[in-house]
Amino acid sequence: MNLKELAKHLNLSQTTVSRALNGYPEVNKATRLRVEAAAREFNYMPNARAKGLATGRSMSIGHVIPTSAKREMVNPVFGDFITGASEAYVEAGYDLVLTLVEDGDEERLYRNIRDKGNVDGIIVHSPRMQDSRIALLSDLGLPFVVHGRASDITSDYSWVDMNSRRAFERATAFLTELGHRRIALVNGLEHMDFAYRRRKGYLSALAAQGIGPDATLMRAGEMTELLGHKSARDMLAGPDPPTAFLTSSMVTAIGVRRAIQEAGLQMGRDVSVITHDDELAYLKNGQDVPLFTATRSSVRAAGRCAADFLLQMIAKPSGGPLHSLLEAELILGNSTGPAPRPGGG
Amino acid sequence: MNLKELAKHLNLSQTTVSRALNGYPEVNKATRLRVEAAAREFNYMPNARAKGLATGRSMSIGHVIPTSAKREMVNPVFGDFITGASEAYVEAGYDLVLTLVEDGDEERLYRNIRDKGNVDGIIVHSPRMQDSRIALLSDLGLPFVVHGRASDITSDYSWVDMNSRRAFERATAFLTELGHRRIALVNGLEHMDFAYRRRKGYLSALAAQGIGPDATLMRAGEMTELLGHKSARDMLAGPDPPTAFLTSSMVTAIGVRRAIQEAGLQMGRDVSVITHDDELAYLKNGQDVPLFTATRSSVRAAGRCAADFLLQMIAKPSGGPLHSLLEAELILGNSTGPAPRPGGG
DNA sequence: AGGTGAATTTAAAGCGCTTTGGAAACCCGT
DNA sequence: ACGGGTTTCCAAAGCGCTTTAAATTCACCT
Numbered sequence: 001m002n003l004k005e006l007a008k009h010l011n012l013s014q015t016t017v018s019r020a021l022n023g024y025p026e027v028n029k030a031t032r033l034r035v036e037a038a039a040r041e042f043n044y045m046p047n048a049r050a051k052g053l054a055t056g057r058s059m060s061i062g063h064v065i066p067t068s069a070k071r072e073m074v075n076p077v078f079g080d081f082i083t084g085a086s087e088a089y090v091e092a093g094y095d096l097v098l099t100l101v102e103d104g105d106e107e108r109l110y111r112n113i114r115d116k117g118n119v120d121g122i123i124v125h126s127p128r129m130q131d132s133r134i135a136l137l138s139d140l141g142l143p144f145v146v147h148g149r150a151s152d153i154t155s156d157y158s159w160v161d162m163n164s165r166r167a168f169e170r171a172t173a174f175l176t177e178l179g180h181r182r183i184a185l186v187n188g189l190e191h192m193d194f195a196y197r198r199r200k201g202y203l204s205a206l207a208a209q210g211i212g213p214d215a216t217l218m219r220a221g222e223m224t225e226l227l228g229h230k231s232a233r234d235m236l237a238g239p240d241p242p243t244a245f246l247t248s249s250m251v252t253a254i255g256v257r258r259a260i261q262e263a264g265l266q267m268g269r270d271v272s273v274i275t276h277d278d279e280l281a282y283l284k285n286g287q288d289v290p291l292f293t294a295t296r297s298s299v300r301a302a303g304r305c306a307a308d309f310l311l312q313m314i315a316k317p318s319g320g321p322l323h324s325l326l327e328a329e330l331i332l333g334n335s336t337g338p339a340p341r342p343g344g345g
Numbered sequence: 346m347n348l349k350e351l352a353k354h355l356n357l358s359q360t361t362v363s364r365a366l367n368g369y370p371e372v373n374k375a376t377r378l379r380v381e382a383a384a385r386e387f388n389y390m391p392n393a394r395a396k397g398l399a400t401g402r403s404m405s406i407g408h409v410i411p412t413s414a415k416r417e418m419v420n421p422v423f424g425d426f427i428t429g430a431s432e433a434y435v436e437a438g439y440d441l442v443l444t445l446v447e448d449g450d451e452e453r454l455y456r457n458i459r460d461k462g463n464v465d466g467i468i469v470h471s472p473r474m475q476d477s478r479i480a481l482l483s484d485l486g487l488p489f490v491v492h493g494r495a496s497d498i499t500s501d502y503s504w505v506d507m508n509s510r511r512a513f514e515r516a517t518a519f520l521t522e523l524g525h526r527r528i529a530l531v532n533g534l535e536h537m538d539f540a541y542r543r544r545k546g547y548l549s550a551l552a553a554q555g556i557g558p559d560a561t562l563m564r565a566g567e568m569t570e571l572l573g574h575k576s577a578r579d580m581l582a583g584p585d586p587p588t589a590f591l592t593s594s595m596v597t598a599i600g601v602r603r604a605i606q607e608a609g610l611q612m613g614r615d616v617s618v619i620t621h622d623d624e625l626a627y628l629k630n631g632q633d634v635p636l637f638t639a640t641r642s643s644v645r646a647a648g649r650c651a652a653d654f655l656l657q658m659i660a661k662p663s664g665g666p667l668h669s670l671l672e673a674e675l676i677l678g679n680s681t682g683p684a685p686r687p688g689g690g
Numbered sequence: 691a692g693g694t695g696a697a698t699t700t701a702a703a704g705c706g707c708t709t710t711g712g713a714a715a716c717c718c719g720t
Numbered sequence: 721a722c723g724g725g726t727t728t729c730c731a732a733a734g735c736g737c738t739t740t741a742a743a744t745t746c747a748c749c750t
Contacts, residue, residue, distance in 0.1 A: 002736060013700045018738060028698060045460035049397040050736030053705045058394060060442065060463075067428060074424035076627045083412060083419050086445040095463065097405065098441045100431040115346075115390035117706095118405075118440065224627050225599075251627055254570075254599055258636075261606060282421045282569050282596055291603075347706060358730045363708060373728055395706030398735045462736095 001042045010038055021046070048095075052118075060095035061085075061310060062119035064110070066126050067100050074100070075126060076251070077278045077299045081147065084303025085123065092311050094120075106133060114140045121310045123147060127193050143313040145306045145322070150193050158313065158321040160306040164194045167295035167328035168201030168246065171274045174293075174330060175244045176209045179339035180272060184217040184242035186231045186252050195220060195248065198276075202246060223248055228255025236263045236271070243339045244272040250283050253292050257335075272336040276328070290333030297328035346387045355383055366391070393440075397463075405440035406430075406655060407464035409455070411471050412445050419445070420471060421596070422623045422644045426492065429648030430468065437656050439465075451478060459485045466655045468492060472538050488658040490651045490667070495538050503658065503666040505651040509539045512640035512673035513546030513591065516619045519638075519675060520589045521554045524684035525617060528556075529587035531576045531597050532565040540565060540593065543621075547591060568593055573600025581608045581616070588684045589617040595628050598637050602680075617681040621673070635678030642673035 007014045012031065020027045020035035021044075027035075038044070052058045063082065067074060082096065089096055097119055101109050110133065113119060121143035124133060131150035134157055146159040175183050185202050188195035199220075203213055216238060219231040228247055235242055236259060247253040253275035260267045267273055277285045277294035285291050309322040352362045357376065365372045365380035366389075372380075383389070397403045408427065412419060427441065434441050442464055446454050455478065458464060466488035469478060476495035479502055491504040520528050530547050533540035544565075548558055561583060564576040573592055580587055581604060592598040598620035605612045612618055622630045622639035630636050654667040 003738095004736075014737080015701080015739080016699055019699095022738085026698065031698085043456060043460065045457050047398075047736055048461040048463040049394050049403060050705090051738080052394040053392075053398050053707085054736075054738040056705075063443075074428050074626065076421060076424060076625075078424055079419035079421060082443065083445060086443075090445075096443045098408075098427065098431075098443050100428060100435075111388060112390050115388065116393040118393040222627070224629060226629055226632055230632075280421075281419065282567070284569060284571055287571055287575075348708095349706075359707080360709080360731080361729055364729090367708085371728065376728080392706055395735090396708080398737085399706075399708040401735075 001044050003044075003046065006035075006038060006042060006044050009042075010035060057120050057314075058118050059093060060097050060119050061089060061307070062097050062099060062113055062122040064099045064101055064113070064122055064124060066103055066106075076249075077280060078125070080278065080280050080298075080300040081125075081303035081306075083281070084298075084300035084305075085307035087304055088307035088311060094311065107136060110136055110140060110142075114142045121145075121314050123306055123310060128191050129193050129196055131193070143310060143317065145310045145313070147302060147306050148192075148194050151196060156321045158309055158323065160302050160309065160324045160326070162194070162297045162302065162326045162328055164197035165201035165204075167276065167297070167330075168198040169205045170201075170330055171246055171276075171293075171295050172202045172205035173208070175246070175272060175274065175336070176205065176211070178244075178272065178336065180244040181209075181211060181339070182214075182217065182240065182242040183211075183244045183246060184231070184235050185219070186228055186245060186247040186256060187218070187220040188223045188248045190220045198248060217242055223252045225251050225255040225258075228252035228257075229259045230255070232256040232259035233262065236260070236265070242271070244274070244336070247273065247275040250275055250277055250280070250285060250292070250294075253335075268334045268337050270340055272339075274336060277331075285331075286333060290331050291335065293333040293336040294331055295328040296331050297326050302326060346389050348389075348391065351380075351383060351387060351389050354387075355380060402465050402659075403463050404438060405442050405464050406434060406652070407442050407444060407458055407467040409444045409446055409458070409467055409469060411448055411451075421594075422625060423470070425623065425625050425643075425645040426470075426648035426651075428626070429643075429645035429650075430652035432649055433652035433656060439656065452481060455481055455485060455487075459487045466490075466659050468651055468655060473536050474538050474541055476538070488655060488662065490655045490658070492647060492651050493537075493539050496541060501666045503654055503668065505647050505654060505669045505671070507539070507642045507647065507671045507673055509542035510546035510549075512621065512642070512675075513543040514550045515546075515675055516591055516621075516638075516640050517547045517550035518553070520591070520617060520619065520681070521550065521556070523589075523617065523681065525589040526554075526556060526684070527559075527562065527585065527587040528589045528591060529562040529576070529580050530564070531573055531590060531592040531601060532563070533568045533593045535565045543593060562587055568597045570596050570600040570603075573597035573602075574604045575600070577601040577604035578607065581605070581610070587616070589619070589681070592618065592620040595620055595622055595625065595630060595637070595639075598680075613679045613682050615685060617684075619681060622676075630676075631678060635676050636680065638678040638681040639676050640673040641676050642671050647671060 003014050007017045016027055017035050020032045021039060124144055124146040127146050127148045127150040130152045134150055134153050137144045149159050149161045187199055190196050221227040245256050247256055253273055256273055257267050260271050265271050274293045277296045278299040285294055305324050348359050352359045361372060362380050365377045366384060469489055469491040472491050472493045472495040475497045479495055479498050482489045494504050494506045532544055535541055566572040590601050592601055598618055601618055602612050605616050610616050619638045622641045623644040630639055650669050
């Protein structure tokens with residue numbers, strides 16, 4: 001059933017039916033009700049393509065997520081992020097179109113997305129440090145919100161981000177207060193902006209205690225369980241092993257924990273661990289007592305916020321860029337304790 | 346730049362330009378080249394909505410994923426599944442539109458998706474046991490492929506599934522061959538079809554050894570780390586604890602491992618663990634030596650296959666339903682060993 | 691009855707593309 | 721030079737909706 005048929009059946013013009021269904025004021029209350037009833041009865045649903053063509057809006061939002069070229073891995077936080085974003089889309093009647101893109105041909109891709117016109121705005125995932133996409137998108141004139149920020153980009157754009165720097169600064173300071181001096185960092189890939197910020201926070205907290213950077217205590221890579229395990233195993237086997245680890249994700253922390261246990265040590269007593277916790281649905285950090293001491297910030301909430309921003313920008317293009325910096329909270333679990341005395345135990 | 350402008354600039358009709366760009370034969374080679382060059386130069390990209398309206402096809406595929414009402418969690422395998430599916434879509438020029446839906450108002454949703462007409466086919470995720478969606482979709486006449494199957498549905502439909510039953514049968518048999526008799530199952534939610542099949546495989550392998558089902562050794566729930574941990578902790582504290590665990594996901598297995606360690610036991614010696622491994626990119630099962638003995642089947646490959654099927658069905662609607670049953674391989678890790686002798690150790 | 695302005699409805703154009711049904715141009719042999 | 725068959729191109733209709741501009745109806749007053 002399309003509009004024409006519905007109109008014919010009602011003995012009305014398409015115009016009136018269309019207006020009745022879209023809530024325009026200039027239609028008689030009685031006919032509006034009649035139209036709505038008929039629409040329900042015949043399960044009428046306007047064709048999205050035709051509607052889009054006529055209105056110039058597609059009622060959908062693009063999420064472009066880079067898959068790191070080699071491993072082609074989708075960041076596992078993605079599921080939770082879109083769960084949050086979806087809430088907003090459902091409420092506003094928007095669809096979500098997903099595009100995975102390999103690093104490289106992005107310029108062309110974004111331009112095509114704009115010209116194809118099948119999205120009204122896009123969410124940019126996983127920004128890198130000097131991310132060229134931001135300038136590009138600003139030029140294209142397509143509304144966009146970045147999940148994260150890109151350092152070294154001076155122009156103003158909309159973003160939703162967690163305060164990575166402060167989170168890792170606090171976490172590191174927490175460890176130094178416990179007496180730790182040899183603190184390792186197992187980070188995400190450091191061309192990713194968030195990872196860069198986390199390291200900055202880590203280093204600045206160390207510096208505040210007069211502790212210089214130690215390359216042997218810093219690792220970065222895709223945030224897998226294996227990365228955590230391998231990094232921790234190597235470091236713990238070294239000559240002057242760390243007494244504490246800071247990791248960028250729960251999965252990595254689990255790998256670190258495994259290495260600690262394999263080394264015959266006990267997490268929280270011999271070696272402390274703090275991780276960042278995105279509050280992923282399938283990887284909750286313990287139940288009552290958190291498994292790991294962690295900096296916690298819901299990625300799902302970030303998704304919701306980013307989507308809200310974008311919808312707002314689409315509805316009111318005149319408004320300026322929107323920003324939200326989410327603060328992580330430091331939650332105490334069993335994975336941290338005072339630094340063991342050197343030579344002690 | 347739209348078609349009309351491009352045509353005017355070339356002194357050609359829209360018809361010819363359109364045909365040139367879409368590879369129709371009735372256009373002079375020279376003009377075709379000229380058109381293509383101009384299209385490149387001006388970065389022309391046809392408007393997807395208009396094209397869709399004209400052709401009746403939207404060039405996009407819908408993925409409908411149910412979010413379990415309470416926890417609103419997106420199955421973590423989803424990221425890898427769409428990574429696989431995306432490959433196919435990119436090659437074929439399709440977009441991927443994502444719809445999260447809460448259990449309940451699905452009937453309306455699917456009908457709307459069809460009538461809105463913004464997808465040419467859909468992939469159905471997480472089928473439940475007697476999943477009403479299948480009959481509904483068959484009625485709607487929208488091509489669809491199910492990731493998984495739905496028991497008790499007699500009609501023929503397209504699906505891609507892993508042979509859950511056989512995988513868990515083999516895994517269980519492997520454990521009984523090692524002498525285990527008290528084997529626990531930590532399953533996914535058992536109204537999900539795959540979980541039901543896994544339990545069937547588990548039970549049938551036990552039955553083959555004359556071992557009856559023991560309710561105290563069977564748990565089911567969302568496949569989180571916590572589920573694994575809690576289930577294993579409880580069971581290990583029981584009067585006649587299991588000597589082996591079978592789990593439905595790596596994350597759950599990690600929880601089981603944690604409980605084993607907390608109980609002062611050693612995985613692979615005191616307690617064996619076999620898990621199903623979906624080969625998720627961020628949760629690889631070890632590097633050279635697998636962490637866990639596992640039934641392994643790539644969910645990414647499943648995604649690729651499902652997408653291929655669907656595209657094939659769209660291209661050739663006359664063809665019958667397509668099926669693919671993927672066999673999991675049993676890989677040996679360090680998490681399994683002979684059953685400890687009762688009273689021994 | 692006639693006139694006025696507001697309320698309600700409509701016909702038709704237009705969104706940007708594809709595609710049908712011709713028309714024009716070209717080629718060739720006679 | 722002309723007919724017939726290919727090539728090559730084009731004008732216009734149509735996809736299903738919104739929206740502009742205009743027509744109709746209605747309510748009310750003189």
